[in-house]
Amino acid sequence: MKPGDFEFVSQLVRERAGIVLSADKAYLVESRLAPIARKEGMASIDDVVAAIRLRRDSRMIETVVDAMTTNETFFFRDKTPFEILETNVLPELVARKRGGTLRIWCAAASTGQEPYSIAMVADAMGPRLAGTKIEILATDLSERCLEKAKAGTYTQFEVQRGLPVQMLLKHFTKAGDSWNISPTLKGQVRYRAMNLLDDFRALGRFDAIFCRNVLIYFDLPTKKRILDRMAMQVEDPGFLFLGAAETVLGVTDAFKPVSGFRGLYARDTARIGARFAA
Amino acid sequence: MKTCLVVDDSRVIRKVARRILEDLSFAVDEAEDGAQALAQCRTTMPDAILLDWNMPVMNGIDFLRALRADPGGQKPVVVFCTTENDITSIAEAIQSGANEYIMKPFDSEIVQSKFAEVGLC
Numbered sequence: 001m002k003p004g005d006f007e008f009v010s011q012l013v014r015e016r017a018g019i020v021l022s023a024d025k026a027y028l029v030e031s032r033l034a035p036i037a038r039k040e041g042m043a044s045i046d047d048v049v050a051a052i053r054l055r056r057d058s059r060m061i062e063t064v065v066d067a068m069t070t071n072e073t074f075f076f077r078d079k080t081p082f083e084i085l086e087t088n089v090l091p092e093l094v095a096r097k098r099g100g101t102l103r104i105w106c107a108a109a110s111t112g113q114e115p116y117s118i119a120m121v122a123d124a125m126g127p128r129l130a131g132t133k134i135e136i137l138a139t140d141l142s143e144r145c146l147e148k149a150k151a152g153t154y155t156q157f158e159v160q161r162g163l164p165v166q167m168l169l170k171h172f173t174k175a176g177d178s179w180n181i182s183p184t185l186k187g188q189v190r191y192r193a194m195n196l197l198d199d200f201r202a203l204g205r206f207d208a209i210f211c212r213n214v215l216i217y218f219d220l221p222t223k224k225r226i227l228d229r230m231a232m233q234v235e236d237p238g239f240l241f242l243g244a245a246e247t248v249l250g251v252t253d254a255f256k257p258v259s260g261f262r263g264l265y266a267r268d269t270a271r272i273g274a275r276f277a278a
Numbered sequence: 279m280k281t282c283l284v285v286d287d288s289r290v291i292r293k294v295a296r297r298i299l300e301d302l303s304f305a306v307d308e309a310e311d312g313a314q315a316l317a318q319c320r321t322t323m324p325d326a327i328l329l330d331w332n333m334p335v336m337n338g339i340d341f342l343r344a345l346r347a348d349p350g351g352q353k354p355v356v357v358f359c360t361t362e363n364d365i366t367s368i369a370e371a372i373q374s375g376a377n378e379y380i381m382k383p384f385d386s387e388i389v390q391s392k393f394a395e396v397g398l399c
Contacts, residue, residue: 074391156363156381160388164395165368165379174365 005049016065032067073110074161076117081241086121094132101133105206108214109138112149119188139194152181213243227252238267281305285315286330298386312336331360346375
């Protein structure tokens with residue numbers, strides 16, 4: 001691929017999706033764009049880039065950005081949020097609930113790795129849940145992603161990114177070249193197609209929201225509207241997990257950072273309890 | 279600098295693994311089979327071992343069991359790296375003292391992810 005074209009695509013993806021492609025990722029751009037060229041009946045990826053550069057073909061822009069972003073999910077991504085979930089957030093919520101049902105919303109579930117990671121954390125807590133039931137609602141804009149998430153079938157490559165081998169042994173079975181997540185974990189996650197610009201009220205209320213690495217797709221006023229409406233859907237103290245490169249600072253006051261816990265926010269930080277004393 | 283012993287009978291795999299591990303700031307040593315690896319460990323115990331399963335002379339699982347029985351043999355973090363990708367083999371490796379498990383084919387992202395999993399980088 002021509003050097004100028006790579007810079008063009010990487011800037012496009014950065015603007016639209018917030019994803020930074022360093023110069024050594026030219027191979028990645030080529031490998032993701034080649035299938036698009038074939039599908040569109042174009043001679044090469046040069047034509048794909050030209051369709052955007054010269055004609056600002058908006059459908060092609062979406063296709064290319066989608067191709068460069070959709071694989072960006074894996075089990076236990078960034079690790080820390082799942083450790084905080086296990087050692088702080090779930091124990092706090094369990095103490096508040098004393099039995100009953102906890103509801104967690106995964107607002108950008110993609111192909112399911114995040115909701116299933118949450119389900120694995122809940123499973124690992126075992127008796128520490130004190131009988132509390134955990135219900136996970138996973139939503140995503142892409143029907144294609146949700147289909148894959150619902151199927152719970154992953155490639156050998158996917159189950160080796162972020163997933164400890166003990167978790168693989170415990171929660172997956174092998175079928176041919178694929179790995180299937182256990183029916184127990186699958187049964188804990190409900191899927192629903194949803195755009196974050198839509199009304200959330202029909203979803204009900206949640207004890208924690210995971211909204212990681214998706215706000216980067218939106219401009220500032222839209223980010224604010226999404227977070228403000230999420231704040232209406234959470235029960236006290238209103239936990240929210242954002243991606244490692246995201247923040248509420250300068251966006252909204254509806255959620256505040258929980259000091260000492262990177263990536264964790266709460267609607268009411270005054271009420272989060274001693275477990276979070278930094 | 280942490281040390282990693284790459285045990286594989288394929289020269290190509292050793293070379294690829296060496297490059298990935300050197301990028302992760304490891305000092306890399308190589309062995310062609312389990313027996314060579316065991317002899318090297320008895321001289322100098324590495325911090326990590328990237329271990330193939332099927333090799334002539336002594337295979338990976340026999341090496342691992344012998345290593346874990348040796349004085350100081352509990353110390354190295356052992357990551358299998360093999361084409362054996364059925365659940366029975368993975369479970370056998372973990373029961374025999376492996377810390378993590380990579381199914382070939384692998385790339386630098388998988389090696390990095392698995393090494394991070396066991397606290398090596």
